[in-house]
Amino acid sequence: MIYQDSTIVLEVRDLCASVNGVPVLKGLNLTVKSGEIHAIMGTNGSGKSTFVKVLAGHAAYVVTSGEIYFAGQDLFTLSPEERARAGIFLAFQYPIEIPGVGNSQFMRLAYNTLQASRGKEELDPLEFDDFVREKMQVLEMNPDFLERSVNEGFSGGEKKRNEILQMSLLEPRLALLDETDSGLDIDALRVVATGVNQLATPENATVLVTHYQRLLNYIVPDFVHVMDDGRIIKTGNKDLALELEAHGYDWVNTEAAAQTAKVTP
């Protein structure tokens, strides 16, 4: 939702980044205000997943130039865990399995770490159990997931729900969803969307990266950006996603190329 008196949550200027020495992001600009939902779409390899990993601070993604401000703070001065504590949450495209570590234990440590860094009250195991079970009901998750090891042996859909569960526990200022819809059946998609929509408040913002339009039937974005070759080449409202669905990515690329040709003398 676009609000009148919203503040800037994320400001990205001319961001360039490489992976293994290969440039992937080549001058990306984006402004996200509180309350807004942004969808970033693009073909495989366009750099959209790289972008959210750079925001989260993954060490394999090296920023070569540009600036990122998160709630006014220079993001590059923060370590990955400090970014998380400041309120950046990444729902992983491929959530990591951690054998032997109980899901409930893991989530409680994450929750209490964030609570502590926000000067808020931590929960003991019993209190946390009540709290997390409530959240799980919304996501239609079986409480058995609490007893299992983090993501170990979870199906693709279960892993994604587990990400959204963590997101709902941690209540991030900025939620980044990396292809959360991939591999989900229609029911899971609806459930995941419910979780995301519930979190949307005037204070928070969401950036979701997706390849397909179908998630946007459930989560209505305020802005749709099309990425190609490491940059955002087109920005529109939710209708842009429908156009993409109808005409394919080539259509935007051709259009963008035509525009570039026009401005180039």
Place this chain on the structure above:
Amino acid sequence: MSEILQNIINQPYKHGFVTDIESDTAPKGLSEDTIRMISAKKNEPQWLLDYRLKAYAHWLNLQEPHWQNVKHPAIDYQNISYYSAPKVKPKLSIDEVDPELLRTFAKLGVPLHERMALAGVAVDVIFDSVSVSTTYKEKLAGVGILFCSMSEAVLKYPELVQKYLGSVVPPGDNFYAALNSAVFTDGSFCFIPKGVKCPMDLSTYFRINTEESGQFERTLIIAEEGASVSYLEGCTAPAFSSNQLHAAVVELIALDDAEIKYSTVQNWYAGDKNGVGGIYNFVTKRGLAQGKNSRISWTQVETGAAITWKYPSVILLGENSIGEFYSVAVTNHYQQADTGTKMVHIGKNTRSTIVSKGISAGKSNNSYRGLVKIAASAEGARNYSQCDSMLIGQQSGAHTFPYIQVHNNNSQVEHEASTSKIGEDQLFYFAQRGIDAEAAVSMIINGFCKEVFQHLPLEFAVEARNLLSFKLEGSIG
């Protein structure tokens, strides 16, 4: 990220101090005279001197073993002192123990005094070659339990010692056991009579303090029919640049329906980050589940020592007897561990369980070596083995050498193994949830070792977690 991991796993050793206490240390070297000297210092009976001399003669004919997956320079057995004792004569009452010693053990976190009383643990403390204090003796004696140093047992209960000493690990069993049989200086003795359930955990704490001395202790635990006991062993040593040899022998005997649970948290000095110094921990531990329905359980957390060579084993002789081995072995820097167990099934319907967790970091090498042997007589025997290895960093090694020998066709043996790695992606996942690398490694390692820790007595489980924290992460459990 890997730099963080490196810092986490490279915490310094906190037990590396030396106690400034005057010691009566024998000149270096080993000969019949050395053995006579040790025996004379302890006022031992003739049979024990004979036992030692026989073992020594045998040892001279044995070769140092080299089949294990470890490397070390040749050990000069003539360059070791075989006896070292604090000069103040060890007293039996705790109030008379040299305060410097008490301070040492307090520093190590060994509950010797009031804390020990609160913890309800009876402790025997071995400092270099001698036992300095055994607590709770009277209370235990009230229910017929004999718990004292080996030296004292030799003098007070010679018939029991003579009957059982070497009955599970004979003097000629292997090179280091033979050496121990010849020169052992002290250790713990524990006898639980028929039908008695030991009302508290018994504990021995081993400390090597002298640079040139070896430690050769001998522990003997006997549980008669229907008796049960839980026994804990802890060890530390100062940080010296030379290597010290620790060659202990532990023998357990469980008669009908008896249970012995033996838990070790081994934290000998492991050498520095370049692999200089550290204890050579070459230990023979074996239990004889002699009686029907008897049960022997080994739980070990091995974090220290430059080299560990140790296979706590169970001979399952009695019908329906049970052997268990739960182990966590952690190696870092240049540490080497070749550890595991032997389960030898002889009696009918005997059962054994092996759960081994190896964690290798730095440039260390960690090997599991285990034998499961089912004799023809062991009808209906069952074994379950699980060997999991975890690698931290790029330069560590994990190896598994399972030996399985089955001599009948109605037994069941299962072996499972896995290898995993703490990956940067896992640490990033934790970091993205606000959890720093130290806490993450702690949680992963704790999760990995869970099945072993749950078999440790409560206070020990806490200590083990702290030790791993300390060893691998500053707070890693």
